[in-house]
Amino acid sequence: MISLPIRRALLVGVSYTIPFVAAGGLLQALGLLLAGDAGALAFSVGAFAFGLLTPVLAAAVAYALAGRPGLVPGLTTGVAAAAIGAGYLGGLLGGLVAGLAAYLLGRIRCPDVVHGPWTIIGLPVVATLLAAGLMLGLLGPPLARVTTILTGWLGGLDGSSAILLGAILGAMIAIDLGGPVNKVAYTFAAAGLVHDPVAAGSLPATLTTLTPLTGDRLADSAPAAAAAHPGAAMAAVMAAGMSAPLAMALATHLRPRLFTDAERAHAPTASTLGALFVTEGAIPYAVTDPARVVPAAMLGSATAGALAMGTQTTLDAPHGGVLALFTAGHVVAFVAAVALGTLLSAAAVIAAKSVTRDKQATRMVGGRTRATDPEGAV
Known part of the structure; x- marks a missing residue:
């Protein structure tokens, strides 16, 4: 029976994309800060x-499953997923398909005389054709359709639902902490910047409208409602995305005994990533305790998003966190949204972990619970 580390492969894939998120986002923010050709250059490099993201994600997942034979089919399938509009979800699924194909083909026993040519030429050709072909012909179109439906649904919320839209965007950002749902919310927010006359006027016309997920121009697929909230959706998304990792770092500092040694060691990194709007900084906490971390993160992020949109806060930068504050409208309200979301999530995760810890301690007293001991003896 074949046993593949699917969960580990997905985590490896996400971890490999974090530097691309950080570098790409910060360079784009720097491009907005700088003027002239230097700004255009920095922004375009960040956009590239x-x-x-999607090709690297698929390649890393496939590599985690099949080793080096998974790289070519994984990377090619990731490019195919991006080209067809399947986005981050397509990268995850494509990486799994490519890795599985490479792994199974690598288990085929062949004579020594053809082993070398098969490994170097045959395996990557067949695995790439299978995985990328499935993505282009079968898997990709439905995934792209799902992304379109979600984006269209978000765009259907009109201006009177600004607080609700902010809360939904915030919850989507935190529900998978950088996964496909997170990326749908981010893409929706980034599409709004294309229609923002202030933001659009400060960005290179030929370089700034590239979506990081599909390679298409945001202006071609931006929902109409995004134009009604220029910069507001980005403020909600960025406030929500910053809150989750900042909250986990804060909770680790306030109640270190509730967290593992690895989580405590990760806290400074989570703080930095959170400040720079890299929501994936909270993933190490969610992996070890998803039932408590994810709901707590969603609570704070939804609150941050709702407050940001409710106060008509705007951001004209597509990334950067604290480095994007120079583009913020109502900067005090934006900082307040991040702070409130961070505090709520930190309090929620501390409370949830404390309750669990107390119950476990009670069960361990004398090998039985006090509630089942009629004499109350230990």
């Missing part, structure tokens, strides 16, 4: 780095 961000555009590698």
Whole structure:
């Protein structure tokens, strides 16, 4: 029976994309800060780095499953997923398909005389054709359709639902902490910047409208409602995305005994990533305790998103966190949204972990619970 580390492969894939998120986002923010050709250059390089998210994700997942034979089919399938509009979800699924194909083909026993040519030529050709072909012909179109439906649904919320839209965007950002749902919310927010006359006027016309997920121009697929909230959706998404990792770092500092040694060691990194709007900084906490971390993160992120949109806060930068504050409208309200979301999530995760810890301690007293001991003896 074949046993593959699917969960580990997905985590490896996400971890490999974090530097691309950080580098791409920060370079784009720097491009907005700088003027002239230097700004255009920095922004375009950042856009290209961000555009590698889906291919790198698929390649890393496939590599984690099949080793080096998974790289070519994984990378090619990731490019196919991006080209067809399947986005981050397509990268995850494509990486799994490519890795599985490479792994199974690698288990085929062949004579020594053809082993070398098969490994170097035959295996990557067949695995790439299978995985990328499935993505282009079968898997990709439905995934792209799902992304379109979700984006269209978000766009259907009109201006009177700004607080609700902010809360939904915030919850989507935190529900998978950088996964496909997170990326749908981010793409929706980034599409709004294309229609923002202030933001659009400060960005290179030929370089700034590239979506980091599909390679298409945001202006071609941006929902109409995004134009009604120029910069507001980005403020909600960025406030929500910053809150989750900042909250986990804060909770680790306030109640270190509730967290593992690895989680405590990760806290400074989570703080930095959170400040720079890299929501994936909270993933190490969610992996070890998803039932408590994810709901707590969603609570704070939804609150941050709702407050940001409710106060008509705007951001004209597509990434950067604290480095994007120079583009913020109502900067005090934006900081307040991040702070409130961080505090709520930190309090929620501490409370959830404390209750669990107390119950476990009670069960361990004398090998039985006090509630089942009629004499109350230990």
